[in-house]
Amino acid sequence: MCGIVGLFIKNSKLESQLGALVAPMLSEMTERGPDSAGMAVYRDPNERGCKITVLTQQVDFDWANFEKSVSTNFSVNKFFVNQNHAVLSLGSSINEVEDWLQSNWAELSVTSAGSNIEIFKGKGNPSDFIEQFDIKSMTGTHALGHTRMATESAITTEHSHPFSTGQDLCLVHNGSLSNHNRLRETLRRVGVQFKTDNDSEVAAGYLSWRLSEGDDLDEALNHAIEDLDGFYTFAIGTKDGFAVMRDPIGCKPAIMAETDDWAAMSSEYRAIATLPGAENARIWEPEPTQIYSWKRS
Amino acid sequence: MTTIDLKKSTIRELNEKLQGGSPGKKFIVNNTVGKHALSVGLTKEIDVEINGHVGYYCAGMNQEASIKINGNAGPGLAENMMSGEVRVTGNASQYAGATAHGGLLIIEGDASSRCGISMKGMNIIVGGNIGHMSAFMAQSGNLVVCGDAGDALGDSIYETKIFVRGKVKSLGTDCVEKEMKKEHKDELAKLLEMAKMNYSVDEFRRYGSARKLYNFDIDQVDDY
Numbered sequence: 300m301c302g303i304v305g306l307f308i309k310n311s312k313l314e315s316q317l318g319a320l321v322a323p324m325l326s327e328m329t330e331r332g333p334d335s336a337g338m339a340v341y342r343d344p345n346e347r348g349c350k351i352t353v354l355t356q357q358v359d360f361d362w363a364n365f366e367k368s369v370s371t372n373f374s375v376n377k378f379f380v381n382q383n384h385a386v387l388s389l390g391s392s393i394n395e396v397e398d399w400l401q402s403n404w405a406e407l408s409v410t411s412a413g414s415n416i417e418i419f420k421g422k423g424n425p426s427d428f429i430e431q432f433d434i435k436s437m438t439g440t441h442a443l444g445h446t447r448m449a450t451e452s453a454i455t456t457e458h459s460h461p462f463s464t465g466q467d468l469c470l471v472h473n474g475s476l477s478n479h480n481r482l483r484e485t486l487r488r489v490g491v492q493f494k495t496d497n498d499s500e501v502a503a504g505y506l507s508w509r510l511s512e513g514d515d516l517d518e519a520l521n522h523a524i525e526d527l528d529g530f531y532t533f534a535i536g537t538k539d540g541f542a543v544m545r546d547p548i549g550c551k552p553a554i555m556a557e558t559d560d561w562a563a564m565s566s567e568y569r570a571i572a573t574l575p576g577a578e579n580a581r582i583w584e585p586e587p588t589q590i591y592s593w594k595r596s
Numbered sequence: 597m598t599t600i601d602l603k604k605s606t607i608r609e610l611n612e613k614l615q616g617g618s619p620g621k622k623f624i625v626n627n628t629v630g631k632h633a634l635s636v637g638l639t640k641e642i643d644v645e646i647n648g649h650v651g652y653y654c655a656g657m658n659q660e661a662s663i664k665i666n667g668n669a670g671p672g673l674a675e676n677m678m679s680g681e682v683r684v685t686g687n688a689s690q691y692a693g694a695t696a697h698g699g700l701l702i703i704e705g706d707a708s709s710r711c712g713i714s715m716k717g718m719n720i721i722v723g724g725n726i727g728h729m730s731a732f733m734a735q736s737g738n739l740v741v742c743g744d745a746g747d748a749l750g751d752s753i754y755e756t757k758i759f760v761r762g763k764v765k766s767l768g769t770d771c772v773e774k775e776m777k778k779e780h781k782d783e784l785a786k787l788l789e790m791a792k793m794n795y796s797v798d799e800f801r802r803y804g805s806a807r808k809l810y811n812f813d814i815d816q817v818d819d820y
Binding site for chain 2: 549552567568569573578
């Protein structure tokens with residue numbers, strides 16, 4: 300069991316409250332996933348270059364030294380540290396920055412890359428995660444969150460969701476995949492890299508691979524229905540919005556709701572109930588294998 | 597009449613109060629915000645009105661009580677109900693009425709997948725559509741659908757009668773369309789009246805078991 304929440308702001312006046320609105324949703328999903336939590340937030344686009352989030356496993360990592368090293372090599376638009384993560388908005392391409400990180404700072408792992416996305420995650424109770432990362436103060440256009448109850452692999456920050464699936468893309472998953480070991484090997488052979496033995500990371504890797512093969516998101520998800528065996532409700536964050544899809548059996552729960560001000564999805568209604576105007580929202584359950592998406596027009 | 601506000605009372609307090617209610621008493625429950633296991637295990641003839649959407653397993657194991665939910669219900673509504681009545685004014689999520697032995701379940705909106713799975717004598721009336729794999733291995737009772745039915749309706753069904761007013765996307769293994777005889781029309785009319793659903797029985801088709809899976813048959817091996 301895991302919990303998923305997604306919130307897409309339609310009324311731009313609410314963008315300043317994104318974190319304050321999504322934090323109680325995530326908190327409400329604690330019982331579904333008390334092991335770890337994570338959040339992808341889309342905000343402050345850095346169109347002239349890239350935005351990358353990095354994560355360290357070291358408790359006493361010297362961020363000041365890292366920042367110095369970044370600023371000597373790149374033009375820095377913005378750099379900030381949040382707990383064991385740092386977000387780098389730089390004037391270079393994603394490939395340049397990732398190659399440089401790989402060669403010089405291999406102990407850091409990249410949790411997200413794009414122009415808008417930032418991904419933060421940590422093991423432990425979701426309410427601690429919300430406090431430590433100060434989720435409530437975050438602004439932005441949309442956010443996707445996850446609370447994890449681990450069933451098939453270890454509880455670490457790197458095993459936590461969301462998983463990056465490409466530029467400005469991320470995946471959160473409720474369910475379990477049964478063919479992830481074989482699929483991971485197949486994907487490794489075509490060059491997809493994995494950091495953990497987590498099944499959801501394989502789904503993320505699969506989508507990244509399909510997208511790199513030229514699929515659009517809908518095509519990639521339709522291929523996933525064919526190639527992924529197991530139970531899943533997926534929520535995929537994109538630069539402009541997010542998409543939701545359930546497996547053909549529709550085993551894992553999902554509920555969606557929309558008002559004039561926002562569109563939301565969650566594993567359960569009680570997370571949506573925390574939003575203003577939820578009692579009068581249009582509410583429905585997504586059909587199996589149907590892709591539902593919201594986009595900024 | 598007793599009003600219980602779930603902003604102030606815990607779910608355990610609510611269920612203890614309801615379970616202790618003497619026959620004829622009426623309860624109103626407010627501020628449900630999708631909470632789980634509301635109004636479960638009731639055994640007396642009381643009236644419960646729940647205002648708001650409810651989460652998992654509402655009205656589970658109900659006996660005798662009459663429960664009305666003004667909102668939508670999450671998964672497992674009225675699971676294993678024995679008797680009494682449960683009415684939802686909105687939609688119900690997966691496996692509503694699963695394994696239920698008796699009573700009346702009325703869903704005014706749509707029901708999701710696996711509605712009435714393994715039902716054992718309950719009557720379910722759905723005002724809208726039902727999802728896939730509904731009435732899977734359903735043993736007895738009636739499932740009435742005023743809208744459309746999803747894939748694999750009545751797969752491996754025993755003796756539950758299914759009545760569908762709209763389209764059936766596909767029938768499950770061993771489920772077939774059957775003749776609507778007078779006795780079936782009479783029974784359906786009674787159920788529609790109980791649910792206060794105003795449709796003519798002539799608009800419905802009946803589905804049930806072909807009874808080919810009751811005994812092992814080597815020629816049917818692919819269907820098991």
